[in-house]
Amino acid sequence: MNTDKTLKTTPAATLDVQAVRAQFPILSETVHGRPFVFLDSGASAQKPAVVIDSMADAMRHQYANIHRGLYWMSERTSDAYEAVRGQVAAFLNAPSHEEIIFTRNSTEAINLVAHSLGSLMKPGQAVLISEMEHHANLIPWQMLRDRSGVELRVAPITDAGDLDMEAYGRQLEDGKVALVAMTHMSNVLGTITPARQIADMAHAAGALVLFDGSQAAVHHRTDVQVLGADFYTFTGHKLYGPTGIGVLWGRRALLEEMPPFLGGGDMISSVTFEKSTWANVPHKFEAGTPAIVETLGLGAAIRWVEVIGFDAIEAHEQALTAYALEKLADVPGLQVVGAPKQRGGVISFTMADVHPHDIATLLDRNGIAVRAGQHCAEPLMRRLGLHATTRASFGVYTSTQDIDALAETLVRIRDFFV
Amino acid sequence: MSDAAQDLYDLQIVERARNPRYAGDLPEANLSGEGRNPLCGDRTRLDIALQGYHISQIRHRTRGCALCTAAADMLAERLSGCSVEEAQAVGVRFSAALVTQDAIEQVESPPEGTPSLGVMQPLTAVRFHKARIRCVELPWVALKEALTHVRV
Numbered sequence A: 001m002n003t004d005k006t007l008k009t010t011p012a013a014t015l016d017v018q019a020v021r022a023q024f025p026i027l028s029e030t031v032h033g034r035p036f037v038f039l040d041s042g043a044s045a046q047k048p049a050v051v052i053d054s055m056a057d058a059m060r061h062q063y064a065n066i067h068r069g070l071y072w073m074s075e076r077t078s079d080a081y082e083a084v085r086g087q088v089a090a091f092l093n094a095p096s097h098e099e100i101i102f103t104r105n106s107t108e109a110i111n112l113v114a115h116s117l118g119s120l121m122k123p124g125q126a127v128l129i130s131e132m133e134h135h136a137n138l139i140p141w142q143m144l145r146d147r148s149g150v151e152l153r154v155a156p157i158t159d160a161g162d163l164d165m166e167a168y169g170r171q172l173e174d175g176k177v178a179l180v181a182m183t184h185m186s187n188v189l190g191t192i193t194p195a196r197q198i199a200d201m202a203h204a205a206g207a208l209v210l211f212d213g214s215q216a217a218v219h220h221r222t223d224v225q226v227l228g229a230d231f232y233t234f235t236g237h238k239l240y241g242p243t244g245i246g247v248l249w250g251r252r253a254l255l256e257e258m259p260p261f262l263g264g265g266d267m268i269s270s271v272t273f274e275k276s277t278w279a280n281v282p283h284k285f286e287a288g289t290p291a292i293v294e295t296l297g298l299g300a301a302i303r304w305v306e307v308i309g310f311d312a313i314e315a316h317e318q319a320l321t322a323y324a325l326e327k328l329a330d331v332p333g334l335q336v337v338g339a340p341k342q343r344g345g346v347i348s349f350t351m352a353d354v355h356p357h358d359i360a361t362l363l364d365r366n367g368i369a370v371r372a373g374q375h376c377a378e379p380l381m382r383r384l385g386l387h388a389t390t391r392a393s394f395g396v397y398t399s400t401q402d403i404d405a406l407a408e409t410l411v412r413i414r415d416f417f418v
Numbered sequence B: 001m002s003d004a005a006q007d008l009y010d011l012q013i014v015e016r017a018r019n020p021r022y023a024g025d026l027p028e029a030n031l032s033g034e035g036r037n038p039l040c041g042d043r044t045r046l047d048i049a050l051q052g053y054h055i056s057q058i059r060h061r062t063r064g065c066a067l068c069t070a071a072a073d074m075l076a077e078r079l080s081g082c083s084v085e086e087a088q089a090v091g092v093r094f095s096a097a098l099v100t101q102d103a104i105e106q107v108e109s110p111p112e113g114t115p116s117l118g119v120m121q122p123l124t125a126v127r128f129h130k131a132r133i134r135c136v137e138l139p140w141v142a143l144k145e146a147l148t149h150v151r152v
């Protein structure tokens, strides 16, 4: 696409939002007769044409099942699929592409670790999460606790919405924690957690660390080695890629030690009715025909993101978030939830006595899409003393006009109710 | 606000949510039920004073959106003084009105022998806003729970 060229010549750390928007077909749709203002990228991002096209092209020109056929088309598709593994490894700066496991989404990646690593844990050991986890990084550990007797600990957050590092340290003191599983960025508060410090403290206490990067991987460059992570997960659909494809990265030694998650085709090396042996990593963890087309779509999405570059993406989103915080501060009765030290492009808020559902419906009637509710983080809501919030979340295509439309409409909604 | 939103956020609904008439506790209640929506954390609790098979009074405590609050309050008004059987018939009619795509006239003039929606009428606009139907149904979930053990 020649639009890629335009983007390449844009100086680093600035972004031509209009040129970016032009690459997202859906952004020229109208909703209820108004321009579509999409402020729900945190739930799932929209897709650039290159991602859409890459998937259609694959099905048109280059598709067959992988790792099975001895014919040209299958081999080519296998190569393309495996090439994405290499791309993802580079994207995360993982030491090896063999440490990249494709899953259905972040949820499945976390479940994989809870199941496989979890089966090596013993009663008396503990898993430590935080108060601001998405249900995806809570329920799998509760299930592990209930089936294996492993303890589940929860590290508190401060009222500002940061991880309480002192309390976190205390939770590690007795040396029972085998795994710290924490979000790298909260989907409700926008908090970017101090991953390196979390990892260092975990390691010093003899624990492994998993980061849920579902939100974080979208907003800034991720280097799993700099972060000191043992496991890292993200989900394709929030990264401008398709649904149905997620990633687990894990250190090879750990992956080799862990038993498989699902059983079936592709994950074995030899099979008899009496006994089977497992394929090497990562294939040991990829049972059955994977999401081939979606994986290729993810490859296109990563390529696209890398052409724009995280310097530009991060600068754009930081500027936009600061702008939005300023604009929202002018809406009477509006209260932003949390004030974390470092915030990605996610802002949750409440507004006087207007319920988030009413806000979301009325915004929608004006073409503006936001999320309202508990955001799959019910315990966090309880901790914050809220039962629901409205959340605006930003992506690479979000413009200041989008924010202006949000702020202006919120003022009108408030006038309507109060 | 745009037209369709105005339709849903009819002044009667907004006004009702702002100043509910049947909110509060009912010390003489002998039945109660609760509805919860796990997606948004909304909750409504109904207290009912039942005399024989007659609902003499209803009060609700609702923590919810404007639609949910108005729906609870309108339910309380509409069903006060009804028999359990009538209350259930109103519920059936309300549910039907929430799924029909029929014009509003048909919703307003029910077939003979079925109870009218009365004060609850404006809530039927929610049928064009699928995502919000659960909001107005929540008080009915609470009612159902309250009446579980009442045999008619």
Ligand SMILES: Cc1ncc(COP(=O)(O)O)c(C=O)c1O
Binding pocket: A042, A043, A105, A106, A107, A108, A134, A136, A137, A183, A185, A186, A187, A212, A214, A215, A235, A237, A246, A376
């Ligand atoms: C922080 C966080 N973790 C996990 C998830 C789960 O992602 P998925 O539903 O793609 O598995 C999400 C997305 O909703 C999220 O925001």
